[in-house]
Amino acid sequence: MSAIRLQSKEKAPSARKEKWERYVAALKYAKYVCFHPFDGFWDLAHEKKGSIAAATTFLVLFLVTHVLKLMYTNFQFVNAPLQYINVFEQAASLLLPFLILCLGNWSLTTLFDGKGRFGDIYTAMCYALVPFIVIQLPLVFISNIIAFDEAAFYTVLMSVSVVYSLALAFIGLMQVHDYSPGKTLVFLVATVLAASIIIFLMLVFFSLLSDLVSFFVSLYREIAFRLY
Amino acid sequence: MKTKFRLLAMVMAMLLLVTSYSTALADDGYASTYTYNYDYWQDYRESPDAYRVSNVLYSGDLGLEVAMKRPQSLFVQGNMLYVVDTGNNRILEIERNGYDFELVRIIDEFKVGAAEQPAAEETVAAEEAAMTEETAVAEENTVVEETVAADLPTVTTFNTPNDVAVDKEGNIYVADTNNQRIVMMDKDLNYVMQFTKPADTTFDQSLSFLPNKLVIDNSGRVFTLATNVNKGVVKFEANGEFTGYVGANKVVYSLVDYVWKTFFMTEEQRAQQESFVPTEYCNIYMDEDSFIYATNISFDEYSLIWDEAQPIRRLNGVGTDILIKNDRYPPIGELYWQEQAKDYHGPSKFMDITVLHDDIYVGIDRTRGRLYGYDSQGIMLWAFGNMGNSDGCFSNAISIEHMGTDLFVLDQNEGAITVFVPTEYGNLIYDANRAYLSGDYDGSADLWREVLKMNANYNLAFIGIGRSLMRQENYTEAMDYFKMAMDRDNYGRAFRLWRKIWVEENIVWMVAVIAVIIIIPVVLRSIKKKKMEVEMYERNQVTK
Numbered sequence: 108m109s110a111i112r113l114q115s116k117e118k119a120p121s122a123r124k125e126k127w128e129r130y131v132a133a134l135k136y137a138k139y140v141c142f143h144p145f146d147g148f149w150d151l152a153h154e155k156k157g158s159i160a161a162a163t164t165f166l167v168l169f170l171v172t173h174v175l176k177l178m179y180t181n182f183q184f185v186n187a188p189l190q191y192i193n194v195f196e197q198a199a200s201l202l203l204p205f206l207i208l209c210l211g212n213w214s215l216t217t218l219f220d221g222k223g224r225f226g227d228i229y230t231a232m233c234y235a236l237v238p239f240i241v242i243q244l245p246l247v248f249i250s251n252i253i254a255f256d257e258a259a260f261y262t263v264l265m266s267v268s269v270v271y272s273l274a275l276a277f278i279g280l281m282q283v284h285d286y287s288p289g290k291t292l293v294f295l296v297a298t299v300l301a302a303s304i305i306i307f308l309m310l311v312f313f314s315l316l317s318d319l320v321s322f323f324v325s326l327y328r329e330i331a332f333r334l335y
Numbered sequence: 336m337k338t339k340f341r342l343l344a345m346v347m348a349m350l351l352l353v354t355s356y357s358t359a360l361a362d363d364g365y366a367s368t369y370t371y372n373y374d375y376w377q378d379y380r381e382s383p384d385a386y387r388v389s390n391v392l393y394s395g396d397l398g399l400e401v402a403m404k405r406p407q408s409l410f411v412q413g414n415m416l417y418v419v420d421t422g423n424n425r426i427l428e429i430e431r432n433g434y435d436f437e438l439v440r441i442i443d444e445f446k447v448g449a450a451e452q453p454a455a456e457e458t459v460a461a462e463e464a465a466m467t468e469e470t471a472v473a474e475e476n477t478v479v480e481e482t483v484a485a486d487l488p489t490v491t492t493f494n495t496p497n498d499v500a501v502d503k504e505g506n507i508y509v510a511d512t513n514n515q516r517i518v519m520m521d522k523d524l525n526y527v528m529q530f531t532k533p534a535d536t537t538f539d540q541s542l543s544f545l546p547n548k549l550v551i552d553n554s555g556r557v558f559t560l561a562t563n564v565n566k567g568v569v570k571f572e573a574n575g576e577f578t579g580y581v582g583a584n585k586v587v588y589s590l591v592d593y594v595w596k597t598f599f600m601t602e603e604q605r606a607q608q609e610s611f612v613p614t615e616y617c618n619i620y621m622d623e624d625s626f627i628y629a630t631n632i633s634f635d636e637y638s639l640i641w642d643e644a645q646p647i648r649r650l651n652g653v654g655t656d657i658l659i660k661n662d663r664y665p666p667i668g669e670l671y672w673q674e675q676a677k678d679y680h681g682p683s684k685f686m687d688i689t690v691l692h693d694d695i696y697v698g699i700d701r702t703r704g705r706l707y708g709y710d711s712q713g714i715m716l717w718a719f720g721n722m723g724n725s726d727g728c729f730s731n732a733i734s735i736e737h738m739g740t741d742l743f744v745l746d747q748n749e750g751a752i753t754v755f756v757p758t759e760y761g762n763l764i765y766d767a768n769r770a771y772l773s774g775d776y777d778g779s780a781d782l783w784r785e786v787l788k789m790n791a792n793y794n795l796a797f798i799g800i801g802r803s804l805m806r807q808e809n810y811t812e813a814m815d816y817f818k819m820a821m822d823r824d825n826y827g828r829a830f831r832l833w834r835k836i837w838v839e840e841n842i843v844w845m846v847a848v849i850a851v852i853i854i855i856p857v858v859l860r861s862i863k864k865k866k867m868e869v870e871m872y873e874r875n876q877v878t879k
Contacts, residue, residue: 183823183830188376252834255827 133161137237144275148282151234152227159226162233166205169236170198172243181250184261204302205232211301212280215294221284231279235272242268369727370719372793375663375821377670380792385708385717385761386742388726389434390754397429397438403750408548408687409736409743412501415439416736416743418752419509424493426509431738436754442507444492445518447526488529490514498548502555510546510559517546517557517571530557533569533577550621558619558627565615567654568627582654584614584631622690626651630685630698639667639682646685647698647709661712668700668707668718678722679703687734689742693772695765697735699744704729706742706755711772714795716764720744727753740765760789767799776803794820805829810836 136156140147151157174194177187209232213225223231242264250261281291368381394402404422411417416436418427425443429436494513501507505522517530532544545562546569552558555573558581567583596605614633621627627650634644642665649658664670668683683700685707690696694711705720721728734745740762742755757765767782780803783796790796801816802825810833817826838845 182818182821183827190376254831254834255823256831257827 130158130160133158134164137161137165137234140234141237141241141271141275144278145282148231148234148275148279151231151279152223152283157230157234159230162230165233165236165240166202168240168244169233170201172240172247173201174198175247176243179247179251183255184250184258207302207305208232208298211305212294212298214305215297215301216284216286219294221286221294223280223283227283228280231283232276235275235279238271238275239268242271369721370717372715372717372790373664373670374792375794377664380790382717382792383760383789384719384758385764386706386719386755387758388753389741389756390436391726392429392436392752392754394750397427397436399427399438403427405747406745406750407496407733407747408498409734409745409752410499410501411736411738411743412503412505414738415501416738416752417499417501417507418745419496419499421495421497424496426493426496426499426507442509442524445520445524445526447487447491488516488518488526491526493518497546500549500551500557502551508549508551508557510549512545512547512562515544515546517549517559528575530559530571530575533571535577537566537579538564538577548616548618550619550627552621552625554625558621560616560619562615568616568619568629568650580654581627581652582629582648582650582656584616617685618687620688620690622649622694622696626657628688628690628696630688632684632686632701636672636682639672642667644682646683647688647696659711659713662714666698666707666709666713666715668698669703669705672702683707686732689735689737691737691740692765693769695768697737697742699732699735701732704732706735706744710768710795716768716795717761724749727755729753760786763789764795767796771799771802776806779803794822798822798825801825801829805832808832 133156136147136151140151140157147156174197177185177192177197178189178194180187209225209229213223213228215221216223216228246261246264246268253260277288277291277295280286280295281288284291284294286294370382370384370386372380372382374380390396401423403418403420406418407421408419409416410419414431416429416431418429420427423443425441427441428439430439431437493509493511495511496509497512498510499507506527507520507522507524509518509520511518515532519527519529521527530546532538532540534540538544542563546559547562548560550558557571557573558568559571561569564580565584567580570578570581572578614631616629617632619627619629629648629650631644631646631648634646636644638644639646642660644667645656645658645665646668647658647666648656651657658666660666668685672680672682674680679702681702683698683705684702685698686701688696688698695708695716697706697708699706700720703720704722705718707718708716710716719727720732722730724730729744729746729749731746731748732744733747736743736745740757744753744755745751746753763782763786767779767786770776770779770782780800783793783799786793786796787800797816797820801813801820801822804810804813804816805825805828810829813829814826814833817829
């Protein structure tokens with residue numbers, strides 16, 4: 108009895124350790140993805156080199172970077188009305204479009220022989236955010252030690268981070284679905300359309316839902332008033 | 336930067352739709368105080384009054400037997416105030432002494448040929464040369480020379496005069512609109528000369544010449560805005576010769592109009608429709624340096640957003656707009672014109688503009704009955720006024736003039752002239768501004784501190800103090816002030832200077848830290864290497 112317990116006690120940490128090591132390896136794999144995007148994304152999707160956990164970490168870091176950028180970049184470089192900013196609203200304003208675009212892409216490519224499953228698309232998209240995080244997070248600090256006329260330095264790095272991430276996202280989708288570049292481009296445009304349809308459906312759904320709820324509420328009130 | 340931010344916000348709002356994404360806007364177009372200003376975020380900031388009403392002059396106060404009827408314009412020369420009483424075809428000359436205003440004379444006609452004017456002889460001759468086409472009418476004037484007589488006007492009264500200007504010698508110029516002329520007379524109302532329809536191919540001869548607004552420059556040139564002339568400001572030399580137009584508005588048309596007109600209209604339709612023409616200016620003002628300030632009220636209101644409308648312009652000799660716009664928003668008056676208010680909506684329409692000392696200019700907005708003052712950099716100093724019937728409010732403000740720093744506003748409906756004098760706060764702003772422009776930076780900082788005591792939301796004061804602190808090499812405090820005013824440029828400048836000093840002071844340990852960061856790994860590596868060597872050596876010893 109005690110031996111078994113001891114054994115399991117010994118085994119548990121090692122399993123956790125293994126899990127942790129896999130997670131760290133998945134995080135570290137982002138470096139390879141950034142510098143060898145074609146191989147990197149292929150293996151990410153088909154060799155299971157990445158993990159959902161690591162991907163989610165990048166997504167969270169991405170949102171945190173955005174918020175930190177708004178709050179702690181020197182006022183010379185960012186035009187954020189701090190008195191009006193709601194951190195959660197800001198984070199949601201990036202998270203929601205991101206998820207809807209992933210969903211839109213998945214729902215289209217899955218019909219047009221895209222190889223990627225939703226998890227793959229999500230992982231690839233999150234890994235594509237890495238340059239954005241890695242460049243912009245230090246920039247928040249750097250913005251506090253440079254002056255306004257040195258802004259060129261700041262803006263160049265800023266745009267590099269965005270372009271890099273967009274390029275990675277493009278390559279990522281290409282590799283995940285095993286598409287040609289042209290097809291990927293077509294599906295990117297279609298994805299935006301799909302995303303707007305999703306938003307439209309969501310709006311319709313929520314407005315119908317609120318109508319439904321208010322109907323039952325008034326029904327209840329009506330009955331309640333009649334009975335009393 | 337701003338547009339980018341706005342675009343980004345729009346895209347996000349479209350993507351989100353579900354959550355209500357709205358950067359907080361100011362209230363409903365009402366400021367809660369009479370006087371206000373905008374802060375960096377373009378929100379209303381209440382402000383102490385910069386001006387107060389000292390007099391309101393009605394017809395009765397001036398002792399007029401016939402009340403003013405649709406007065407159109409004001410003009411100030413020295414301590415004389417001229418009011419164009421259009422409906423009664425006359426001009427009122429009012430003298431100001433302190434707070435007293437006294438009607439000196441009513442100008443409703445001028446004298447022709449009553450006195451010889453040797454001084455004007457040359458100009459008349461030159462004018463005659465310029466206007467040979469003008470056929471002689473005045474045959475009864477046998478006393479004077481025939482050539483001169485040819486130009487003498489028969490009508491010596493005014494017909495709907497719309498504007499007046501007076502030069503430093505006291506010569507009076509009247510835009511006698513429905514008589515199709517500008518009359519110049521000397522200070523005793525003797526006729527000197529007139530400016531009539533330009534006999535030039537650039538002027539459409541089928542049109543009447545209806546001078547509406549006029550200004551004169553220091554050398555006696557006359558600039559006039561004429562109804563139906565959309566080529567800009569009509570310019571006459573001092574001798575009466577027409578020499579062209581200044582500063583035409585750009586032609587504005589939409590792409591839809593253009594496509595429709597080019598591809599879908601028949602030849603006849605096109606001929607019938609008006610061609611795309613530039614709009615006319617509303618009013619002009621000549622500043623001390625002979626630059627013309629022009630206001631424009633006929634624009635598509637949405638062109639204000641990207642500052643295409645340019646309601647206020649400063650025209651140089653060739654007619655280019657050289658107005659300085661160094662603020663975050665251009666000088667367009669009300670910024671929240673899209674918001675509907677109870678009794679007015681739409682953008683500010685500047686009916687008139689006047690330029691004080693140091694290129695400070697004040698525009699009068701007909702839409703809101705409000706005055707907007709800007710400094711030479713296009714930064715708003717204050718805005719005040721409202722629609723209404725109480726003193727300091729207007730129902731149809733149409734003209735503005737200034738005497739020193741005092742302002743006169745003419746209300747067309749009320750037939751009243753409101754006299755504003757600056758308060759202590761208003762004077763402090765002017766003084767601080769002037770001290771800064773004359774190079775007395777520390778003196779101006781002291782004055783700005785006084786301003787801040789009365790209005791802690793005054794951005795210009797923060798910048799002024801910051802500049803003075805920067806000159807005193809007090810960079811950290813200067814940075815604080817600049818940050819308060821969100822002045823990136825100056826903050827960056829102060830920051831660079833501060834950073835230089837900081838680096839110089841801290842270079843020793845910074846180098847030390849960098850050295851340590853570089854050296855430590857090297858040392859560690861070499862130690863490791865040595866250890867390995869020793870180990871290898873020992874192992875070799877053992878195996879031997």
